[in-house]
Amino acid sequence: MIILAGMIGVGKTTYTSRIAESLGTQAFFEPVDNNPILDKYYKDPEEYGFALQIYFLNKRFKSIKSAYHQDNNVLDRSIYEDALFTYINTLQGSISQQEYQIYLELLDNMMEEIKGLPKKAPDLLIYLDGSFDHILNNIKKRGRSFEQPTKDNGLMDYYQLLHRNYKDWYENYHYSPKMRIQTDDFDINKPKDWEAVYRMIQQEMSILGIGEN
Template structure:
């Protein structure tokens, strides 16, 4: 099992699809289009956030759907996760740091996550990813790809500082909080798997080599 991680808009879904095709693996995509809370979260002003608690509700929604996906993926011989439960804690922490999630909500979230991870550890099949493919890019690359993706609710200029806050701490999350598997870091400033077939092929081969070294394929 492979998890694909990285900043909003950096290209996780495209990379997951390419790896799924190249490794003949099922891809579990992030729940976005059917997520009823995500547009509300992006469009809410601070008063609505304080009243409706959209950030907390959003992270609970992602926690539930991520837990569902990771249990299904662990049953497959081969699977790719477009983001995973391991990364959601970081988004919750950032929203806590920004004051969008309060300390009590953060404590409730961490308690739920801890119990879910205990459940995962007790599963009778694979218990951790074989590889994390981490997509790293400059803030300029992130913003350019968010703009080109064109989701209306992501385009508000007032979201720029939120994106910057997430981006600034992502490497720290990887280096100090993620320990579930080995990590392959992909420089997305120099890699375009969508428009350059050679980049896509090279990434698939690199992942294959790493998995073969681990005797996973």
């Protein structure tokens, strides 16, 4: 199983689709369009912060169990990142310390269940790193109204805090092999750029023996 990681707006959905298509495997996406809580969270994070993280954690666990049925399936976010989002919400006061501890206990229980699956961890984590300006531009271009930062909604502070913490998260990630792709350097809608990116991924997979019979 291959997992994409990276903050909101970095391009995980596009990369996940292209990687799965090239590998001939299945892509598993974060539930956004049919998420009944997400837009409410952006309007009132203190009311919906905890509920949103529990929702994502539950859906992520379900996706992981499904993805393990076939080699090289691709997930567009990892369960290992969920704790980071919950931590950021705790720093901003959207989630209480008590809720945070409940969340961590639930996450620990789920991680124990994952250890019982045929594979204990992903085969490879691909971290998509991008400059803050590049990510903001992506968020603007995809046009989800509830994601757009304004002077009053506090989203700019949230995105900046998340962006700063993601780099430390990646450096400390130790559950599986990992690689970094600097998304500012590539537009994978262009064939040459995608060929370059996919070549990097193939090289890493070859080193790790992923996809070999």
